Amino acid sequence: MKPLRALYVDLNSFFASCEQQEEPRLRGKPVAVVPMVTDSTSVIAASYEAKKFGVKTGVRVGDAKRMCPGLILVAARHGPYVKYHHQVIEAVDSVIPVRSVCSIDEIACELTGTQQIEERGRELALRIKAALRERVGEFLKCSIGISSNFLLAKIACDMQKPDGFTVIRDDNRVEALSSLKLQDVPGIGPRMDRRLRERGVTTMSELLARDEQQMRALWGSVLGARYHGLLQGQWRDFEKPIPPKSIGHSNVLPPSERNHRDALAVGHKLLWKAAIRLRMAGMMARSLSLGISYMGYEFDERQSRFHETQDTGFLLKELNRLFAGSPMMKRPVKVAIVLGDFIPEEQHQFSFFENERRSLAYKAVDQINKRYGRDTIYAGSLHQRLKSAPTCIAFSRIPGLEEVDEEEG
Ligand SMILES: [Mg+2]
Known part of the structure; x- marks a missing residue:
């Protein structure tokens, strides 16, 4: 037992x-x-x-x-x-x-x-x-x-x-699991369900009958072997994901947005996404880089270093500073931002400049977004950018995120 x-x-x-x-x-x-x-x-x-x-x-x-x-x-x-x-x-x-x-x-x-x-x-x-x-x-x-x-x-x-x-x-494990649908298993979504059906597994009983090798082949990765062990009732601790060394996003601007103002707005959106991933990974960043490619293959890169943080509001301010220093007269074509120099949040040294309540608020927002679609809750200032997204809900004001609103005005 x-x-x-x-x-x-x-x-x-x-x-x-x-x-x-x-x-x-x-x-x-x-x-x-x-x-x-x-x-x-x-x-x-x-x-x-x-x-x-x-x-x-x-x-x-x-x-x-x-x-x-x-x-x-x-x-x-x-x-x-x-x-x-x-x-x-x-x-x-x-x-x-x-x-x-x-x-x-x-x-x-x-x-x-x-x-x-x-x-x-x-x-x-x-x-x-x-x-x-x-x-x-x-x-x-x-x-x-x-x-x-x-x-x-x-x-x-x-x-x-x-x-x-x-x-x-x-x-009672086999009996309990056999009464379920494939998608009742956390981690099996519509896509995995389809994949399993295409490979001849349509019920939980059929899935439970597969051995470790077959499960690995069904998933096409070691994740299948992991599911095999878990469904057989073996103990497995939470998997510690390999911590990323940096998190970056970039975006090519459509021709109508090749100006400084739109480039900044895109930069904000990219940084917003990167900061969510940073918190999800349990990391804190100590540097932010901004890279802008201009017409004529010119490139400008700037970096800012600071005490470790995962605070979106602080990072957006840093991004504004970097943008303010970049060449204004040229036409930007592509914007890239990279958060780097990570340390795990457990090693975080408290600084007087941060606001712990605000960090917790960000984390809670991340959780809601993770569960109900990426853009469920976000700062009011991003509304313009995201309003075409089908899942979005405009929260005009999120406690703790007011500074972000003011930033973009
Ligand atoms: Mg519940």
């Missing part, structure tokens, strides 16, 4: 539950959190009362209103979600150390010693639920899964909602 080493917590209908916790008038009602209150967007999150009518993430608002008469639409708010995110982490951590914060509403913990006894695991789960109720609020419910590794614990978590508790052991 493999030990039960992983416990996974997933908040139910997180954004909608935050709204119900904040606003008593929404409690017990069908609520849909939307980017903005118009029929042309899609639901970001639905309360359980709304889910009963089939309203869920991704449903068009117009359809959702037809499916669920009386549906209350609430415009998504960044502030409360970040606040509850931190409260939830603290509440879980008061019961058992948090091993990894996997997303804005998912937390993984490792079970050790006697915690690996199923009855003890169940007790811990009940205590986590009680801690959420007492420390965060009774409208924030979670599902908890326990298994021999984090992938199976997350799958267990998804099996019973809301307020669920599920254990996947060696002796």
Whole structure:
């Protein structure tokens, strides 16, 4: 019997539950959190009362209103979600150390010693639920899964909602997994699903029957072997990605934008993306380079060095400085930015010039964007640039990001 080493917590209908916790008038009602209150967007999150009518993430608002008469639409708010995110982490951590914060509403913990006894695991789960109720609020419910590794614990978590508790052991693993669809496995999306089907795997039972070699061939990489081990219940720690040495983006300007002003706007967009990747990688940068190619094959490169940071606002200011020093009279054709000289954020030395709350706000924004599409939340100043993107939601103001707004004016 493999030990039960992983416990996974997933908040139910997180954004909608935050709204119900904040606003008593929404409690017990069908609520849909939307980017903005118009029929042309899609639901970001639905309360359980709304889910009963089939309203869920991704449903068009117009359809959702037809499916669920009386549906209350609430415009998504960044502030409360970040606040509850931190409260939830603290509440879980008061019961058992948090091993990894996997997303804005998912937390993984490792079970050790006697915690690996199923009855003890169940007790811990009940205590986590009680801690959420007492420390965060009774409208924030979670599902908890326990298994021999984090992938199976997350799958267990998804099996019973809301307020669920599920254990996947060696002796019920095959049965539990066989009831799922391929895409219920985290990491198998529509593309991988298609790939598996093309190779003759259409059900979970068929996937579970493949050996390690076959799984490797199905995935076309060692990731297949990793999935094989995980689905067989073997312990695997979180994979530490190889830290990047630098992160860069570049963009060729369309002919109509070959001027200093548009080049700067493109530079901002590139840096914004690079800073998100920097934070995701858990790194801090100590240099920023700006390269501009001009008509006539001329090239100008500038670099700025500073105390380690992952703060978008600070980096944008540095970029403005570099731009101000670049030749204004020439026509720019291509803009490239590179963040470099990384150190891991664990080695970060605190400096008086930084704002820790703002760093946390950026991280929370990254999480929401990761989950709901890259451009879900961004500074108001980027709206002009991104407004054609289909998934975008314009948050005119994000707490902590005001300086970015002012920068571009
Ligand atoms: Mg959730």
